[in-house]
Amino acid sequence: MSEKPQGSVKERLSALKARQRRAELRRQIVVMGAVVGAAGTLIVGVVVFVSTERSRSSLEEVQTFTVTQRNHTNDPVKYPQTPPVGGDHAPEWQNCGVYTAPVRSENVVHSQEHGAVWVAYRPDLPKAQQDVLLDQVRNQDFVVLSPYADLPSPVVLSSWGKQLKLDSPDDPRLTAFLRANINGPGTPEPGAPCTGGVGEPVA
Incomplete structure (x- = not known):
């Protein structure tokens, strides 16, 4: 009769440890999901920023x-x-x-x-x-x-x-x-002077 309580204590300890393991696993999954979500948001933000800056600095509208x-x-x-x-x-x-x-x-x-x-x-x-x-x-x-x-x-x-x-x-x-x-590929006389002509620039 004396071993019954010990068995029940062991079972309770085992069940408690199992619940703790499951809780820890759920916590890790939540943390990992948050990290992955934040990283995904950051990546999307960087891509949008880079593409926006690239479009702003492109010369497609020339x-x-x-x-x-x-x-x-x-x-x-x-x-x-x-x-x-x-x-x-x-x-x-x-x-x-x-x-x-x-x-x-x-x-x-x-x-x-x-x-x-x-x-x-x-x-x-x-x-x-x-x-x-x-x-x-x-x-x-x-x-x-x-x-x-x-x-x-x-x-x-x-x-x-x-x-x-x-x-x-x-x-x-x-x-x-x-x-x-400036002296681009369409220039008829690249390298010809831009000084020695007319006008007095202020700078």
Whole structure:
């Protein structure tokens, strides 16, 4: 009769340990599920962020134009794009740099022929955004930065045969466009000078 309680105690201990093992297993499963769920959420977030940044910095929206004329002329030229992306132009090129007043299109087109990118902005662009543009182009040798009336967008980037319209000067595509199109593959006279022409840039 004395062994019965011991047997029941052992059984109770065994059952208690089994319940503890099951509880611990359930806890581990819950923790693992939470970790896997958090990791999955993080991965999805990273993928969305990367794809969003990649789309923002891509140049898929760049317009391409076929430019067939590039003769020198002293006459005003009516260009089909605003600003122009090439065509007949003045014999003197515009010195690359920063301008606070509008510059003559015919001279800048000659600079584009030499590989320059024209960064044009609306004259009423807030000063803070103009400063962002200045920071973006400050160390670029083949860039003309200037105000331009009646732009279709706050900022327009134009090289020979290429154009990209931007709503904001801090759009990462600005840097991507400069990298791709300064002396880019469509440049008629890559490496030709962007100094020694006309105009006195302020920077």
